[in-house]
Amino acid sequence: MIGEGKVVCVTGASGFIASWLVKFLLQRGYTVHATIRSLDDPKKTQHLLALDGAKERLSLFEASLLEEGSFESAVNGCQCVFHTASPVIFSVSDPKAQLLDPAVKGTLNVLKSAAKIPSLKRVILTSSIAAVICGVKPPEFGAVVDETWFSDPETCEQKELWYPLSKTLAEDAAVKFSNNNGLELVVINPGFVIGPVLQPTINITSKGFIGLIETGKEVFPDGIYRLVDVRDVAIAHILAFENPKANGRYIMVADVNHSSEIMKIINQNYPAFDYSERYKDNKYEGTPPFFVSRTRAESLGVKFTTVEVSIKDTVESLKERKLLSF
Template sequence: MEENTGCKVCVTGSSGYIGSWIVKRLLEKRYIVHATLRNLGDPNKVGLLKSLTNAERNLRLFEADIYSPNDYERAIQGCKYVIHLATPVLRDFKDESNQTEETSEAAVGGIRSIMESCRRSGTVKRLIYTASVVAASPIQDDGKAFKPSMDESCWTPLNISFPYTIEGLMAYTHSKTLSEKELLRFNRDEDGQLEVVSLNCGVVGGDTILSIMPESMAMLVSQIIDNKRYAVLRFLEEVNGNVPIVHIEDVCEAHIFCMEKSSLNGRFLCASAYLASAEIASHWRKYHPDINIAEELVEDLGREIVWGSTKLKEIRFEYKFNAKMILDGSLKCAQRMGHFCSTD
């Protein structure tokens, strides 16, 4: 067992899908975790975190909301590392442009405030931001064609409209893109005393400690259970050319790996497979032939875009889960939660 007694890590958005698993792993590794939640009065979210191994001794809970970014100051104090996952909750708007503007302002304002809190703390060495592949589209700026590969040089152009856009998706895309650019600007403008890293995660699946199906995992099985989430999967495919996917354990290990490196900064894409939605459907048909996939949910676009990101592997991070393991694990979770019957 690794010995990290006394080393403090702040995790914002700690009750979410990725956040809860990161807290779990940090506690298992004996870190002291300062975990933030929007509402300490939520018994389910608080109860989950308090039930984790070593939580009684090493977990500290703080209430904080990204719409009030100064809330995070107390949680960050005394920490050596900060892992920032908190994302603005989409609110009800009559006008999508208002939603996009408010969520983007909250996300960018949150990044600025958290970076300033890290600097003022005098203790934080590195800030790791959980970014998204929606900010890393390989589409050309005019939106007419894709580049040959997807890697860390890709940025999503925010002046074009993508197919399958539904309420909230563009607001999320704008907020993740603008907040990540704000974060990485810090690396260029500051003196290097605080290192900042962004991890652009693919669609996460494979397992969960939550009692409900995470949205990203639901996307992976959407051709089986949910047409609405299939539209979200297709939106991501239109943004990224194909669908980058990654197992929850690999995502969390990548965060901790980047945190524990002696020195690191910059942008890293995090996905172990890059599939067309038609390839996901082919997986279900090949390995789970009893599952019926409607023909209208299988769209072979014939794109020849390759996954060009190697930066995580270049610093010796190793993925443990391939596409089959991610998809089959997601299916088992869906079955366990009663979304459809087992095919065994």
């Protein structure tokens, strides 16, 4: 197996993307050091310990983003760190404490620990499309968004877009630190991540997706979703480590869809849950206002799951957990 004899670290390992990342790394034969906030919380540990290969090749470490040096034992002996740990909160009362400090200082804490390990040369950072798309002006109609686009911190602050600001500042800090300290940094910028859930508690994007499905209430005011499957995002992280030529940023968005299109897909697969009333008066014509380039992601070897499959698998996963009423 490709990962046999290789040791890697995954921070924030109990999260939505990270849980799949740990699963796939174990499947490929890697030994995984996984960090979580509390080893005493079974909701954070049990689903990881139950994965195939976990008994032989998974070690859990307790670490806190804001505690300097707390990642040092976890990264010791590793060849790569997958830094996924960062808060995902869209409504905050104290942006600095709840989002900005954990994102920026936490990223630097992890990188400082990584830079001390001679065997560790590459860091894969989980950023976000939020660090790409929130510029001074929104994308023009028909524009193709790619990795050369960057969110503008001043615009984010003025508009109180605290989550995009946290991801933008953290990515910028990571690039500067890595350049100055001899680390190879590869950045993954996923869109709105959907797909089956491994962990027992659902994350904020899954909650947002449930809100759209159950009530028609959109997470995004314009109803535009930049969707990507969680399994594709996890695989992209691994490919970014395994491919020595991987560098820079990789946007992970399978497609840009309006909420009415998502509802149509659900209606086709679950006609008993009559969705036709939700979208029949929608004026949306079917052409997204902008596109997101898949070129770099596909050059990495990513084969995108179709949005139809991702949506169906998301709904099935949420139904299994009895989180949907149909």
